[in-house]
Amino acid sequence: MPSFSGNELTNEHIDELRDAFEKYDLDSNGTLSANEVRLALISVGYEITEAELYDLIHSVAVRDEERLDLKKFIRMMAPRMANVDSDKSLCRTFNMIDRDRDGYVTVQDVRAIMVVLGEVVTDDDIKDICQAVDMDGDGRISLRDFVGFMHSPI
Structure with a gap:
């Protein structure tokens, strides 16, 4: 499994992130704006507030940079992909209760x-x-x- 910043991602996760990145790179310039990042996050099941969005972007971007390339997007998402999977499981549990x-x-x-x-x-x-x-x-x-x-x- 590929590793990014100590977080393991499956090939399926990387493909899912690449697909989300490409789909939401609306201006096809090879980077995602903050709005495009938000749309991509939602598409892989990760809901986020605006403040959280900018915190995430700034966790991998150079100071004041607000656009992410694919590599930075994957690095940003690596620690969150396990949460997406566990959140789906928690959602099923919530629905049972x-x-x-x-x-x-x-x-x-x-x-x-x-x-x-x-x-x-x-x-x-x-x-x-x-x-x-x-x-x-x-x-x-x-x-x-x-x-x-x-x-x-x-």
Whole structure:
């Protein structure tokens, strides 16, 4: 497997990144602008805020450079490709827990999964779990909350 900055990429990952790069090099100049990078990231399953986008670009680009060639794009994405794969798995898990498919996990959903797992928990335990996973504090657990919690250091 090719290695970039200590992160292993499969040939499939490299091909996927190359395809995304070529597809979103809209002006065909061999580099991606910040907007083109964002589109390419979304196409490989990586959602990102504008601030995160510029942090990523600046992690591999020379100071004040805001265009990436293919090599820098792959180097930027290498550590994130494993997260894309794990995020797909987390999404499937979230969808299994979200029984009514409304995009949010409720206290009842958490209680039901605990029963399925054979865990004996109190109502207070379930409330604590839900509060811990509700990363944005809006009183409900979205997919973003769930993935963010699962990626957070414990």
